[in-house]
Amino acid sequence: xxxxxxxxxxxxxxxxxxxxxxxxxxxxxxxxxxxxxxxxxxxxxxxxxxxxxxxxxxxxxxxxxxxxxxxxxxxxxxxxxxxxxxxxxxxxxxxxxxxxxxxxxxxxxxxxxxxxxxxxxxxxxxxxxxxxxxxxxxxxxxxxxxxxxxxxxxxxxxxxxxxxxxxxxxxxxxxxxxxxxxxxxxxxxxxxxxxxxxxxxxxxxxxxxxxxxxxxxxxxxxxxxxxxxxxxxxxxxxxxxxxxxxxxxxxxxxxxxxxxxxxxxxxxxxxxxxxxxxxxxxxxxxxxxxxxxxxxxxxxxxxxxxxxxxxxxxxxxxxxxxxxxxxxxxxxxxxxxxxxxxxxxxxxxxxxxxxxxxxxxxxxxx
Amino acid sequence: xxxxxxxxxxxxxxxxxxxxxxxxxxxxxxxxxxxxxxxxxxxxxxxxxxxxxxxxxxxxxxxxxxxxxxxxxxxxxxxxxxxxxxxxxxxxxxxxxxxxxxxxxxxxxxxxxxxxxxxxxxxxxxxxxxxxxxxxxxxxxxxxxxxxxxxxxxxxxxxxxxxxxxxxxxxxxxxxxxxxxxxxxxxxxxxxxxxxxxxxxxxxxxxxxxxxxxxxxxxxxxxxxxxxxxxxxxxxxxxxxxxxxxxxxxxxxxxxxxxxxxxxxxxxxxxxxxxxxxxxxxxxxxxxxxxxxxxxxxxxxxxxxxxxxxxxxxxxxxxxxxxxxxxxxxxxxxxxxxxxxxxxxxxxxxxxxxxxxxxxxxxxxxxxxxxxxxxxxxxxxxxxxxxxxxxxxxxxxxxxxxxxxxxxxxxxxxxxxxxxxxxxxxxxxxxxxxxxxxxxxxxxxxxxxxxxxxxxxxxxxxxxxxxxxxxxxxxxxxxxxxxxxxxxxxxxxxxxxxxxxx
Numbered sequence: 001x002x003x004x005x006x007x008x009x010x011x012x013x014x015x016x017x018x019x020x021x022x023x024x025x026x027x028x029x030x031x032x033x034x035x036x037x038x039x040x041x042x043x044x045x046x047x048x049x050x051x052x053x054x055x056x057x058x059x060x061x062x063x064x065x066x067x068x069x070x071x072x073x074x075x076x077x078x079x080x081x082x083x084x085x086x087x088x089x090x091x092x093x094x095x096x097x098x099x100x101x102x103x104x105x106x107x108x109x110x111x112x113x114x115x116x117x118x119x120x121x122x123x124x125x126x127x128x129x130x131x132x133x134x135x136x137x138x139x140x141x142x143x144x145x146x147x148x149x150x151x152x153x154x155x156x157x158x159x160x161x162x163x164x165x166x167x168x169x170x171x172x173x174x175x176x177x178x179x180x181x182x183x184x185x186x187x188x189x190x191x192x193x194x195x196x197x198x199x200x201x202x203x204x205x206x207x208x209x210x211x212x213x214x215x216x217x218x219x220x221x222x223x224x225x226x227x228x229x230x231x232x233x234x235x236x237x238x239x240x241x242x243x244x245x246x247x248x249x250x251x252x253x254x255x256x257x258x259x260x261x262x263x264x265x266x267x268x269x270x271x272x273x274x275x276x277x278x279x280x281x282x283x284x285x286x287x288x289x290x291x292x293x294x295x296x297x298x299x300x301x302x303x304x305x306x307x308x309x310x311x312x313x314x315x316x317x318x319x320x321x322x323x324x325x326x327x328x329x330x331x332x333x334x335x336x337x338x339x340x341x342x343x344x345x346x347x348x349x350x351x352x353x354x355x356x357x358x359x360x361x362x363x364x365x366x
Numbered sequence: 367x368x369x370x371x372x373x374x375x376x377x378x379x380x381x382x383x384x385x386x387x388x389x390x391x392x393x394x395x396x397x398x399x400x401x402x403x404x405x406x407x408x409x410x411x412x413x414x415x416x417x418x419x420x421x422x423x424x425x426x427x428x429x430x431x432x433x434x435x436x437x438x439x440x441x442x443x444x445x446x447x448x449x450x451x452x453x454x455x456x457x458x459x460x461x462x463x464x465x466x467x468x469x470x471x472x473x474x475x476x477x478x479x480x481x482x483x484x485x486x487x488x489x490x491x492x493x494x495x496x497x498x499x500x501x502x503x504x505x506x507x508x509x510x511x512x513x514x515x516x517x518x519x520x521x522x523x524x525x526x527x528x529x530x531x532x533x534x535x536x537x538x539x540x541x542x543x544x545x546x547x548x549x550x551x552x553x554x555x556x557x558x559x560x561x562x563x564x565x566x567x568x569x570x571x572x573x574x575x576x577x578x579x580x581x582x583x584x585x586x587x588x589x590x591x592x593x594x595x596x597x598x599x600x601x602x603x604x605x606x607x608x609x610x611x612x613x614x615x616x617x618x619x620x621x622x623x624x625x626x627x628x629x630x631x632x633x634x635x636x637x638x639x640x641x642x643x644x645x646x647x648x649x650x651x652x653x654x655x656x657x658x659x660x661x662x663x664x665x666x667x668x669x670x671x672x673x674x675x676x677x678x679x680x681x682x683x684x685x686x687x688x689x690x691x692x693x694x695x696x697x698x699x700x701x702x703x704x705x706x707x708x709x710x711x712x713x714x715x716x717x718x719x720x721x722x723x724x725x726x727x728x729x730x731x732x733x734x735x736x737x738x739x740x741x742x743x744x745x746x747x748x749x750x751x752x753x754x755x756x757x758x759x760x761x762x763x764x765x766x767x768x769x770x771x772x773x774x775x776x777x778x779x780x781x782x783x784x785x786x787x788x789x790x791x792x793x794x795x796x797x798x799x800x801x802x803x804x805x806x807x808x809x810x811x812x813x814x815x816x817x818x819x820x821x822x823x824x825x826x827x828x829x830x831x832x833x834x835x836x837x838x839x840x841x842x843x844x845x846x847x848x849x850x851x852x853x854x855x856x857x858x859x860x861x862x863x864x865x866x867x868x
Contacts, residue, residue: 003763088568125581193708224421227737228736228737229735229737230726230727230731230732230736230737231735233719233722233726233737234726236715237712237715237723240712240713240714240715241708241711241712241713243709243713243724244708244709244710244711244712244723245706245712246671246691247669247671247690247691247701247703247709247710247724248691248695248724249690249695249696249724250692251464251692283661322731
């Protein structure tokens with residue numbers, strides 16, 4: 001129990017510190033603690049449900065709509081965060097989640113628009129295509145690492161740009177561009193069939209869709225794999241000490257490759273959730289750097305699947321709520337600042353370790 | 367630099383106390399060091415020798431007590447403080463930067479500059495001058511990672527002397543050295559101490575302590591139990607002070623070798639040039655040799671960590687053209703590697719997880735694809751008990767165990783797999799006497815039960831004490847083979863150095 005607390009403390013303390021610092025910054029720049037408090041409350045209601053309005057006689061939508069927005073963002077952040085985290089656990093730094101997400105998103109959009117199937121089957125096929133696309137896109141760096149010793153940071157980071165240029169500068173604007181009907185010119189690929197859309201959990205009240213369930217399931221599954229299964233044990237051994245793992249008979253190269261495939265598949269799934277849940281087509285550009293946010297989620301979550309989930313739920317929520325801060329003269333990208341500061345503080349892990357050693361020192365006993 | 371003051375300058379550690387969590391490392395220890403003295407600290411692992419010196423070197427803050435230099439109380443909160451007071455330390459694990467040259471390493475941290483830039487020519491000249499003044503033969507332009515371990519240690523010492531230390535602490539300096547390098551080290555430090563340098567030696571090797579020190583302090587469980595001179599001591603009396611009376615390990619009974627377990631013919635791999643040897647069930651084959659003559663490669667070949675470049679290997683009668691670590695384990699090859707932290711354990715894993723490592727997919731550690739937590743816990747608990755690994759805490763992080771207990775755990779784990787062959791490289795390096803005895807008797811028990819052992823050790827005494835046969839390696843070739851009963855230490859020593867028959 002103390003070990004868990006010790007491991008989680010740096011992340012929790014970093015997030016809290018970051019929130020406090022950003023709160024004070026708003027107070028200073030916007031002229032007073034009250035404004036800052038109002039802005040932060042607005043962000044909170046926007047993130048986790050507008051309870052004041054609900055209890056003031058509002059409809060349930062006041063709570064459900066913000067929650068839906070938060071969950072949608074959190075689902076994508078969770079999946080990209082898990083993608084980076086799983087690579088971390090075998091000692092690899094997958095910076096390529098963004099590229100794998102783009103490939104997965106495109107695969108989902110193409111299968112979603114190009115195939116006709118019953119709902120459940122269609123969604124499943126789209127998810128499978130996205131996972132396969134992301135995994136394949138991560139396979140190259142994995143093989144290069146295994147057989148040629150190419151550092152995965154270099155190969156994955158470069159493949160991000162390859163994916164971006166290939167998909168957004170050519171495929172989406174060229175061969176895969178939606179055909180225009182009449183005067184309507186649509187940017188991006190053709191709209192996916194309704195059968196490929198992720199089911200909405202609360203009807204039309206909120207955009208809350210099954211993506212968050214998928215993300216939670218993925219986090220739990222990965223957690224169980226790493227802690228309960230022999231294969232996950234071997235991955236962790238490779239990540240913690242590859243030489244000892246090899247001497248113990250673990251096939252280190254195979255662990256690298258399989259973990260990178262899972263990492264790519266998770267990023268691909270994030271792309272699918274974006275397309276099937278929100279965009280309904282591959283838009284002209286995805287814009288948001290969800291793949292890079294995944295690195296932040298993995299680090300703030302300390303590489304632990306459930307930590308990643310918690311971190312994604314929080315920051316997904318803050319981002320959804322951040323738009324409401326504009327009313328108080330704070331830019332809507334402010335939550336990204338909170339996230340960035342938290343990340344910076346987490347990186348100062350040694351400092352937190354000292355703090356936790358002091359806080360968690362057993363009392364009374366020697 | 368060093369003052370050649372006529373007065374006796376002293377460092378006094380007074381009533382030092384230090385605890386780590388529930389462990390009392392130092393319990394009211396006082397020690398005085400006089401100028402030019404050679405003081406040895408002896409004691410078992412965990413007796414507090416290193417802790418005491420780490421307090422003096424500013425690495426640990428003491429919980430209580432004080433340090434006085436020349437009668438004046440000083441605060442040593444960092445190694446920089448200690449260095450400023452003329453106290454230097456050479457650790458067992460070196461703190462050198464491999465890709466940098468000797469000169470660059472020595473000046474690191476206080477580089478001579480010219481117009482804000484590193485003045486490398488001056489650095490080289492200064493370091494060369496220091497080497498010359500203290501009688502060290504070192505190429506200041508050589509990259510440190512190309513040097514032998516003995517030379518790297520010299521660089522560490524030169525680094526301390528270059529900073530003008532008047533007290534030098536050596537933490538188990540000979541653990542990594544060949545006998546020749548150790549002799550050279552002691553010759554040099556003895557001369558330096560004659561010139562006024564105070565030397566503190568931490569060592570497990572009582573023979574070198576007796577021949578080197580002018581005064582010996584004995585620590586036991588965090589307390590100083592005795593301070594003696596070498597004249598009034600013997601190895602036996604020191605050992606008794608360290609641990610109480612203990613029986614010497616009995617010489618192993620004659621072996622009755624069985625089937626051939628290992629047959630290597632003309633094996634070549636890196637520094638291993640052409641080695642043929644056989645090991646049978648129920649015997650210990652000792653590999654003697656100076657460090658770096660192919661022993662490491664031999665162990666790697668037998669355990670599947672490296673492939674043969676030439677020659678053939680048979681294990682248990684079947685040829686192994688492409689042995690992997692996994693296949694070797696399946697065949698029944700166990701390995702106690704030289705570098706425990708890198709090759710045997712994962713310090714961030716728990717004790718139980720480390721016990722499972724290597725057999726993670728077998729009972730009792732797994733049920734199908736899942737980890738069998740109960741089976742793992744009960745097996746770990748019984749192993750900790752049977753091999754006296756302390757503390758008995760299966761869920762503790764392995765890194766929290768002392769080095770000796772980590773090693774005992776590795777031995778316990780490897781023998782628990784019921785292997786046919788055990789490749790043990792330096793299995794007792796850095797252990798205290800009790801742990802050395804424990805590990806050695808485990809090896810002999812294994813042999814008595816019909817196991818084959820390949821024992822690689824740089825400690826010739828150990829090789830001769832345990833082996834039924836000894837093969838001497840020199841420059842990757844066998845230069846001698848001896849059977850128990852005809853062991854000739856002088857002759858083996860000559861073969862280790864490549865001295866050939868006329």
